[in-house]
Amino acid sequence: MKYQSQAVALPYFVAAIGLFVGQILFGLVMGLQYVVGDFLFPEIPFNVARMVHTNLLIVWLLFGFMGAAYYLVPEESETELYCPRLALALFWVFLAAGALTILGYLLVDYATLAKYTGNDVLATMGREFLEQPLLTKIGIVVVALAFLFNITMTVLKGRKTSITVVLLLGLWGLAIFFLFSFYNPTNLVLDKFYWWWVVHLWVEGVWELIMAALLAFVLIKVTGVDREVIDKWLYVIIALALVTGIIGTGHHYYWIGAPGYWQWWGSIFSALEPIPFFAMTVFAFNMVNRRRREHPNKAAVLWALGTGVMAFLGAGVWGFLHTLAPVNYYTHGSQITAAHGHMAFYGAYVMVVITIISYAMPILRGRACNSRKAQVLEMWSFWLMTIAMVFITLFLTAAGILQVWLQRISDSPMPFMAVQGQVSLFYWLREISGVIFLIGLIAYLVSFFVKDGDKPATT
Amino acid sequence: MHAAKHTLSPSLPAEPRLAGDLAIWIFILAELLAFGLFFAAYAFARAHDPALFAPEQEALNRNAGAINTALLLTASYFVVRAVHAAEAGRGRQGARWLLAALGCAGGFVVIKLAEYVAAFNAGISLSSSTFHMFYLSLTFFHFMHVLLGMVILGALWLNARRGRYGPRDMNGIESGAAYWHMVDLVWLVLFPLVYVIR
Numbered sequence: 126m127k128y129q130s131q132a133v134a135l136p137y138f139v140a141a142i143g144l145f146v147g148q149i150l151f152g153l154v155m156g157l158q159y160v161v162g163d164f165l166f167p168e169i170p171f172n173v174a175r176m177v178h179t180n181l182l183i184v185w186l187l188f189g190f191m192g193a194a195y196y197l198v199p200e201e202s203e204t205e206l207y208c209p210r211l212a213l214a215l216f217w218v219f220l221a222a223g224a225l226t227i228l229g230y231l232l233v234d235y236a237t238l239a240k241y242t243g244n245d246v247l248a249t250m251g252r253e254f255l256e257q258p259l260l261t262k263i264g265i266v267v268v269a270l271a272f273l274f275n276i277t278m279t280v281l282k283g284r285k286t287s288i289t290v291v292l293l294l295g296l297w298g299l300a301i302f303f304l305f306s307f308y309n310p311t312n313l314v315l316d317k318f319y320w321w322w323v324v325h326l327w328v329e330g331v332w333e334l335i336m337a338a339l340l341a342f343v344l345i346k347v348t349g350v351d352r353e354v355i356d357k358w359l360y361v362i363i364a365l366a367l368v369t370g371i372i373g374t375g376h377h378y379y380w381i382g383a384p385g386y387w388q389w390w391g392s393i394f395s396a397l398e399p400i401p402f403f404a405m406t407v408f409a410f411n412m413v414n415r416r417r418r419e420h421p422n423k424a425a426v427l428w429a430l431g432t433g434v435m436a437f438l439g440a441g442v443w444g445f446l447h448t449l450a451p452v453n454y455y456t457h458g459s460q461i462t463a464a465h466g467h468m469a470f471y472g473a474y475v476m477v478v479i480t481i482i483s484y485a486m487p488i489l490r491g492r493a494c495n496s497r498k499a500q501v502l503e504m505w506s507f508w509l510m511t512i513a514m515v516f517i518t519l520f521l522t523a524a525g526i527l528q529v530w531l532q533r534i535s536d537s538p539m540p541f542m543a544v545q546g547q548v549s550l551f552y553w554l555r556e557i558s559g560v561i562f563l564i565g566l567i568a569y570l571v572s573f574f575v576k577d578g579d580k581p582a583t584t
Numbered sequence: 585m586h587a588a589k590h591t592l593s594p595s596l597p598a599e600p601r602l603a604g605d606l607a608i609w610i611f612i613l614a615e616l617l618a619f620g621l622f623f624a625a626y627a628f629a630r631a632h633d634p635a636l637f638a639p640e641q642e643a644l645n646r647n648a649g650a651i652n653t654a655l656l657l658t659a660s661y662f663v664v665r666a667v668h669a670a671e672a673g674r675g676r677q678g679a680r681w682l683l684a685a686l687g688c689a690g691g692f693v694v695i696k697l698a699e700y701v702a703a704f705n706a707g708i709s710l711s712s713s714t715f716h717m718f719y720l721s722l723t724f725f726h727f728m729h730v731l732l733g734m735v736i737l738g739a740l741w742l743n744a745r746r747g748r749y750g751p752r753d754m755n756g757i758e759s760g761a762a763y764w765h766m767v768d769l770v771w772l773v774l775f776p777l778v779y780v781i782r
């Protein structure tokens with residue numbers, strides 16, 4: 126660790142991993158409820174489990190991004206963090222707010238929660254991914270602003286690099302677009318229209334900048350390739366991401382009551398969205414091939430390359446699959462959407478956060494890299510989780526194709542629930558893959574505690 | 585390290601040289617792909633309903649389009665002169681050519697805006713018909729590129745005036761010129777496709 130204040134990243138990474146476990150457990154609960162309808166009813170209804178699963182995902186990714194920023198920015202800026210104590214205080218605020226919110230979801234019914242948290246003052250709840258009570262939303266904004274203040278001040282007082290510039294752009298964008306979660310017009314078309322400004326412009330816009338910056342940072346560290354080379358890639362990638370991603374929002378405007386030209390605009394621009402993801406893959410492999418040193422942390426390199434490949438598959442390929450209006454007409458809101466959502470979130474954002482954790486955590490714990498044994502276990506967890514996710518995606522895609530066929534295309538369309546019965550085999554297979562994912566995750570956790578049987582793998 | 589340098593800043597003298605930066609070429613290719621897709625979509629939609637497209641296409645102002653074509657081509661010619669001047673070590677003289685190119689581009693913008701005003705007064709909008717949707721989207725998307733191209737030409741002009749470009753430092757001016765030629769090239773497809781071919 127080059128700068129003392131980078132240490133504040135540690136609790137953020139620990140919290141991220143802890144919440145990740147919670148997310149997966151709730152995923153498994155839901156996966157089972159898909160095939161055993163009354164499992165855990167009435168204690169944990171499906172809709173509550175879903176909310177917990179997706180919100181935990183977002184929250185732990187945010188913990189990961191913040192931890193990554195606290196680790197990366199001092200090192201890039203070559204100066205201590207502006208105010209480490211603020212960072213630590215925000216950690217506890219964010220953790221408490223997150224925990225209270227999840228407990229609220231689980232212990233109180235949603236309408237009651239809404240009543241006691243000011244939803245009648247400003248109604249913002251009840252929309253997918255943005256279910257958080259008003260108080261939590263305000264808390265998120267406060268934490269985000271204080272975090273951005275801290276990070277921005279650090280960048281301003283230190284060296285400015287393209288990585289910190291791109292990262293800051295992404296993080297500011299994240300905070301600014303979240304403000305649209307407070308805008309909830311009664312007109313349902315407008316509501317949906319701006320809802321996507323949070324959801325889509327996050328994952329297919331500003332988060333891509335964060336991802337590119339984190340990936341570039343780790344790649345510089347593990348390959349020793351010239352910064353100049355990486356800088357250019359970074360700017361090309363973010364230009365491509367923004368040019369395609371912003372108007373690409375149109376792929377969500379096909380059937381919500383927005384003007385018809387969105388079918389053309391959305392199809393054309395979103396069809397190009399895979400390009401920046403592809404560029405990131407090429408970038409990652411290029412850098413590793415040109416490496417000027419053999420970094421002893423092999424696991425981090427594996428995660429970095431995996432991010433490139435899986436993000437391209439999940440976002441690029443599975444996104445393209447259903448992004449053209451004539452295709453989306455049939456696939457909209459089917460299991461194909463869920464297949465894509467899983468692989469894209471995992472491949473891009475889950476994996477990039479694990480990449481930076483994998484690189485930074487050993488250093489935060491006082492060594493360049495983990496022992497060989499720990500790394501081998503971590504690489505096992507990489508393969509278990511990644512392959513399990515590939516299978517979850519494939520089974521959901523199969524279920525989705527059947528669903529679309531039986532329910533929407535065939536000459537005698539079947540009702541929704543009848544179709545769900547027909548494809549339940551795939552839901553079982555998804556659940557089994559989910560268990561394997563959990564095993565991979567446990568292996569990942571254990572890898573942090575493997576005692577150095579041999580010395581740290583150094584070169 | 586040398587291999588790395590080679591791909592992204594290809595200014596080694598001995599081998600065949602790519603004019604401008606590889607990064608700008610990647611960007612240009614992506615832009616061309618975007619326009620290409622848009623053109624293909626247009627052709628596809630038109631093939632479906634030629635009867636709808638023909639009269640509305642007929643109503644466009646082909647003279648304005650033709651003048652604009654001439655303006656963009658002239659601007660491209662001036663940009664080429666500027667690059668040659670820089671290559672010959674007369675970078676400051678190149679600045680004047682760039683200013684002339686900017687003037688042509690400005691003319692394009694004025695004429696295009698006049699066309700838009702006329703169109704809006706005639707009740708044409710993105711939703712008034714499929715052809716109008718394409719006409720407005722394609723030309724406006726291109727229009728935005730002309731504006732960006734002008735910003736780039738402006739930056740080149742400032743640098744050229746300060747005598748920055750010369751036989752030893754061609755990367756910036758060549759990259760900017762490549763971008764401008766892309767803007768011109770796209771119009772050379774757009775104009776016949778949308779205004780002329782029936």
Ligand code: HEM
Pocket residue numbers: 253328329376377395396398399436439440441443444445446447448449453456457458459462465466467469470473474
């Ligand atoms: C890492 C980047 C991405 C992530 C995390 C992601 C995630 C998601 C998620 C979670 C949904 C479901 C939203 C809902 O609840 O309705 C979704 C929908 C969608 N995504 Fe992505 N996505 C990414 C990139 C892309 C890309 C690059 C494309 C296109 C090439 C794409 C195309 C779509 C489409 C068309 C839908 C709507 C599906 C429907 O109509 O049901 N996505 N995405």
Ligand code: HEM
Pocket residue numbers: 149152153154155156159175178179182462463466467470471475555556558559560562563
């Ligand atoms: C890191 C791994 C995971 C990520 C990133 C993830 C992400 C997501 C996302 C983004 C959604 C919303 C999808 C949409 O709106 O279309 C979702 C829903 C869901 N996830 Fe996961 N998930 C993961 C792991 C799992 C696992 C292991 C299981 C269970 C086997 C699971 C089961 C579900 C179920 C059943 C839903 C609800 C789908 C529906 O509403 O029909 N997830 N997950």
Ligand SMILES: [Fe+2]
Pocket residue numbers: 325329373374376377
């Ligand atoms: Fe999207």
